[in-house]
Amino acid sequence: MAEKKKEQPGFEEALERLEKIVEEMESGNLSLEDMMKHFEEGSMLVKHCDKKLNEVERKIEKLVEKDGEMTTEPFKEDEDS
Amino acid sequence: MAEERKVYRISELNRLSKTVLEDEVGDVWIEGEISNFRPAPSGHWYFTLKDADAQISAAMFRGNQRGMTFEPKDGMLVSAFGSVTLYEARGNYQIIVRQIEEAGKGSLQEAFEKLKKKLAAEGLFDEARKKPVPLLPQRVGIVTSPTGAAIQDFLNVITRRFPNLHILIVPVKVQGEGSAEEVASALRLLNERADTDVIVITRGGGSLEDLWSFNEEVVARAVAASRIPVISAVGHEIDFTICDFVADLRAPTPSAAAELVIGQKDEFAHDLTQYRRRLGGALSSRLLTAKNRLIGASRSYVFREPRRLVSQYREKVLTLRSDSRDALRDLLRSRGQQLDEAGLRMRHRIEMSFHTRREKHVRLGAQLRALSPVAVLDRGFSITRRADGTILKAATDVDAGEQIETQLAKGRLKSKITHVETEKDDG
Known part of the structure; x- marks a missing residue:
């Protein structure tokens, strides 16, 4: 799990970059070519963020010690029982 | 009995x-x-x-x-x-x-103030130390009692806001003997595991004594040492603990902590939809602008009526030509005028000169005429010449018997010398 970082921009960086891209595009100062490039990058970032939003599964675990080792087990919520 | x-x-x-x-x-x-x-x-x-x-x-x-x-x-x-x-x-x-x-x-209050002062002096509460909390954590660690109301409140809010979140609970005693040490070691453990990107320390409200673990230095130090950002939600609203001061972010309640941990998923999704819309909107409006410019350009008479451009140039050339002709004409006219004037002046001068000369002529003629022998002859004088044509000026120039010719005003006389008289008597 911990290895799943930095191969791509984080959600936050991606959002910031997206905001910047959109603002630049809306400023109307870009050439048509740059517009296309921005659009492509922006669309890619939207897709990326969308993926990030949905890739995590709901999981509630509890850290417990078992035979001197720390391990996780599902946490039972009271509302479920 | x-x-x-x-x-x-x-x-x-x-x-x-x-x-x-x-x-x-x-x-x-x-x-x-x-x-x-x-x-x-x-x-x-x-x-x-x-x-x-x-x-x-x-x-x-x-x-x-x-x-x-x-x-x-x-x-x-x-x-x-x-x-x-x-x-x-x-x-x-x-x-x-x-x-x-x-x-x-009171002693607890005293201890609280003392520790607070000490840690503040060390800069543990400085804003500059605060780590940013990720907008979208991948995995959230929670240090709390697994049986308390706090975890339930927290999970309820999380479930409402962001259903698919990965949460790891580290169960600890949140009050009483050994509680502070448990909280501190839970923080260390999560940092060692490094599989969470935000940690929440939470427990519900209580008296100063109940919350005391979170005012202990060992907890404060562990929070300060955490590389993972820590949100502290200890007690309720008005309760402040040392843990709150050291943490990167303080939430007034466990529910509020959940709200700080994660935004509304549907808000994120909405934002993304907005971005997508704005990207498309900006691009298509830019394309529209480009298209309009193209249309505008193609509608220009340059493309529509090239002949008009040519005729415009021709007109310009003609204008230029006539302009230069006019200029030339003006130039010639003024030069001609100058010439005319010069000619006039010259003729005048010549006429003047003729006039003067004629007058002189007339005068000279009169003078000449006055001197002419013919005129002298008119007055009765005559000229006598020898046969060889030489004019006689002295009687001794001829010999008797010689033939002479006398010219009169009108006609000539031929005579023969009969006698020559020297002029010694008369003279």
Whole structure:
């Protein structure tokens, strides 16, 4: 799990970059070519963020010690029982 | 010996106990720390007085509060004077305080202030130390009691806001002996595992004593040392702990902590939709602008009517040409005028000169005529020439018998010399 970082921009960086891209595009100062490039990058970032939003599964675990080792087990919520 | 069993009604017992307490103990001075101070809407104060070993419920009615120079607060060490009694309806043993004096600050409060000051001086509360909390954590670590209300509140809010979140609970004791150490080691453990990107330390509200673990230095140090950002939500609203001060972010309640941990998923999704829309909108409006410019350009008469451009140029050339012709004409005209004037002047000069000369001529002619021998002849003189044409000026120029010719004004005479007379007598 911990290895799943930095191969791509984080959600936050991606959002910031997206905001910047959109603002630049809306400023109307870009050439048509740059517009296309921005659009492509922006669309890619939207897709990326969308993926990030949905890739995590709901999981509630509890850290417990078992035979001197720390391990996780599902946490039972009271509302479920 | 059937002795009759005496059965008290509870109210009787409470009244009896109350009487005993009031008679036997009565008015006393006690010293202790105020905790769980609760002012009621009626204006009465309810609180607990305690020391290291025991505690007693206390009440101070509104009427007795007059003349107080301070407002009692939790942690305050006071000397209180009142009567020990029993609240019959509940069977509550308590002291009705009529007078209260500040005896210095309570030890816990003192310890809190002392540690707070110390850590502040070390810069542990500095804003610059605060780590940013990720907008979208991949995995959230929670240090709390697995059975408390705090975790339930937290999870309820999380579920509502962001259903698919990965949460790892690290169960700890949140109060009492060893609790602070557990919290500190849970923080260290999560940092070692490094599989969470935000940590929440939380527990529900309670008295200063209940929350005390979170005011201990070991917890403060562990929070400060955490590489993973820490959100502290200890106690309720008004409760502040040292842990709150050191944490990267403080939430007033466990629910609020959940709100800080993660935004609304549907808000994120909405934002993304907005971005997508704006990207498309910006691009298509840019394309539209480009298209309009293209259309505008192609509609220009340059493209539409090239002949018009040519004729425009021709017109320009013609104008230029006629302009230059006019200029030339003007130039010629002015030069011609100059020439005319020069000619006129010249002719004038020539005429003048002719005139002068003619006059001179006339005069000269007259003079000439006056000198002409013909004119002399007119006046009666004559010219005599020898046969060889030479004009005779002296009588001795000829010999007798020689033939001479005499020219008169009109006609000539041919004569023969008969006699020559020298002019010695006359002369």
